[in-house]
Amino acid sequence: MQPGRRTVCGALTGALVTVLRVPVALTVAGRTDAGVHARGQVAHADLPSDLNPEWMVRRLARLLPPDVRVRAVTPVPTEFDARFSALRRHYRYRVATTPYGAEPLRARDTLSWPHPLDLDAVNAASAGLLGEHDFAAFCKRREGATTVRHLQRLSWTRGADGVVVAAVSADAFCHSMVRSLVGALLDVGRDRREAEWAVALLTRGERVSDVAVAPPHGLTLVGVDYPPDDELAARAAVTRNMRRSPL
Structure with a gap:
């Protein structure tokens, strides 16, 4: 609200x-x-x-x-x-890499990307971001909120229609985290950055200004996972505990 x-x-x-x-x-x-x-x-x-x-x-x-x-x-x-x-949230980001951009009927949920996109480089960088890290470089910080998250999936696939889909899953996401991850990796995919650059951002303890934030309309929350009923209370208690940065 x-x-x-x-x-x-x-x-x-x-x-x-x-x-x-x-x-x-x-x-x-x-x-x-x-x-x-x-x-x-x-x-x-x-x-x-x-x-x-x-x-x-x-x-x-x-x-x-x-x-x-x-x-x-x-x-x-x-x-x-x-x-x-909640155990984890699942997002998908759609990027049209065809010369004509996104199909008109999918233009509201698909980014038109007028650049080449090297999926091997993008997936190599994505693999290095998996796990529990402080994602402060990719998040808009909120007072009193942690930026430590467990990124469980970050993979990119290209369909026959020329649309690349980034599948992103984590226990939770901080403000603008998914869009910042996508924006950084799109820069890797168009050969503006090296894969090591994206991974090295995990060592930064604050928001990085040169990380592009991908437009919002390409991103969709597609699902949320929950434990069995007898584990709901325990999961909620764990989640409420403030995360600390891993050593």
Whole structure:
């Protein structure tokens, strides 16, 4: 929720309040930058126990704007927390490398890239970024927030249609981290930087100004993973503990 600004959280909360006629506090799995898409976002709220999930999905479809949809409503244990119980988040970044750019029907979620893209160099640099590190060089710092993250997947593939897809997964992401990773690696792929340069950024303890931030529209949150029900509370307790930089 952001005062005076249209957000997905605000639209969904407003629709829930209209349906239930009581205040609703919504907790989401994670924030996305303005302009970033999400087709796998997860949120939780305390709702009446006798609520019919299918009815709620249909009711929300009538109230929500056309660019916001709720695909399912599911009862969960009281220990479930959409944010703190999450094990990892999955993103995809789409880059069209064809001479004509992105297909018109995918222009809203695909970056048109007018440069060559060496996937071998990009994947070599990506492999060096995997693991638990302080990603301060790739993050917009927030007061009191850690920039230590466990990057579990960062791989690039090119489809027959000429679209390159970067698959990025981590336990969590700090502000602008995915877009900064993509921006840095695109510079590697167009031979403006060496692969070692991207990896060396992990030794920097602050935001680096020469790391390009890729445009938001190419990025989509595609999924969030959670543990079994009997491990939800333990996972939330672990996540709430402040991470410290690895030695």
